Amino acid sequence: MPISHNFDGGNIDVIEDSNAQNIQLKIRADANSSFFQWFYFRVHGLNQVPCSISIQNAGEVTYPKGFENYDVVYSYDRKNWMRHPTNFLDGILNIKFKPSQDAVYFAYFAPYSMERHSDLIARTLSASVASLEVLGKTVDGRDLDMIKFSDGKNSKRKRNCWLIARQHPGETMAEWWMEGALEWLSAQKISESISLLKLCDLFVIPNMNPDGSYRGHLRTNAAGRNLNREWENPSAESAPEVFFVKEAMAKIGVDFFLDVHGDESLPHNFIAGTEGLINWSSKKQRQLDFFKNTLKKIDKDFQTEIGYPTKERGSANLKMSAAQIASRYNCLAMTLEMPFKDTLENPNQSLGWSPSRCKTLAISSLRVLDQYVKSAII
Ligand SMILES: [Zn+2]
Secondary structure, three states: OOEEOOOOOOEOEEEEOOOHHHEEEEOOOOOOOOOOOOOEEEEEOOOOOOEEEEEOOHHHOOOHHHHOOOOEEEEOOOOOOEEEOOEEEOOEEEEEEOOOOOEEEEEOOOOOOHHHHHHHHHHHOOOOOEEEEEEEEOOOOOEEEEEEEOOOOOOOOOEEEEEEEOOOOOOOHHHHHHHHHHHHHHHOOOHHHHHHHHHEEEEEEOOOOHHHHHHOOOOOOOOOOOHHHOOOOOOOOOOHHHHHHHHHHHHHOOOEEEEEEEEOOOOOEEEEOOOOOOOOOHHHHHHHHHHHHHHHHHOOOEOOOOOOOOOOOOOOOOOOHHHHHHHHHOOEEEEEEEEOOOOOOOOOOOOOOOHHHHHHHHHHHHHHHHHHHHOOOO
């Protein structure tokens, strides 16, 4: 039995694994839902044996285009994740690989485990500007962690800025982005980070979906809910993650909101705005353009040409976080999307889009936030 998946974030089902030349697997669907695409498994006991590993249901996943021009990530030490050429033909994803150690891990993107999440929270709290609030419990009974960053000085002019990530748990790049953001905010040596905290308090939820992350889901929580369709009227029972965040926002207020995601298909970093709102205005357009254009100026991995089609005025989906928050708080609210594959503008063949690039983009995004809250446009 060379295949295992029963660990934090693991996902695969074995169809046939008695012959290394013809290992057949399939991706398991999220509990209580039909979404699937995230995979993460270990191959062991086949050191120096040429393997052919096929994911048989790759053509039936939620976003099959995500596997076109896609290379799998693999790691021996679970720290460094590299890309390996991967073939997607007739609905089957095939990996030909000769391990050079007794165990090797494969995943859709560099995993971000719940253990790593706990390490990140613990490490961040050593900074005097950081404090923890547990907003509530998830469906499986895990803590929903929020970190508040504040320099402790009260000022009426301070803005309340919110960053959330990983509503869709298979989009692990979103929590790698958060790792970069939290490290930068807690360093307390960087002038822009100090200046940002003079102007605003930051409320950061690095992982909106801890249950889905642990269970190895692509898109839903333990109750099978797609959290980014629950923002209009979230249930405390089936979508408590959104329910508790909305409750906290109502107490604190929101002047800026960024929701961090990954997109399976598009090989680009991009931002989606909330142009579909009925009260979209030229001021709101200028705020969105300021953020996107400044980010493009300072980060070569970000672009503004390609993204989701802009929604017609009046067609916003208020079940989605950014539209709901922009509408309720009349503030700039955006969705940041990063690729699973790579960026076409700035490709890296051995790593593709990678944890370190996510972290760098996070720092760039916070530098832009610093400029945004200083600007007259807010
Ligand atoms: Zn997403």
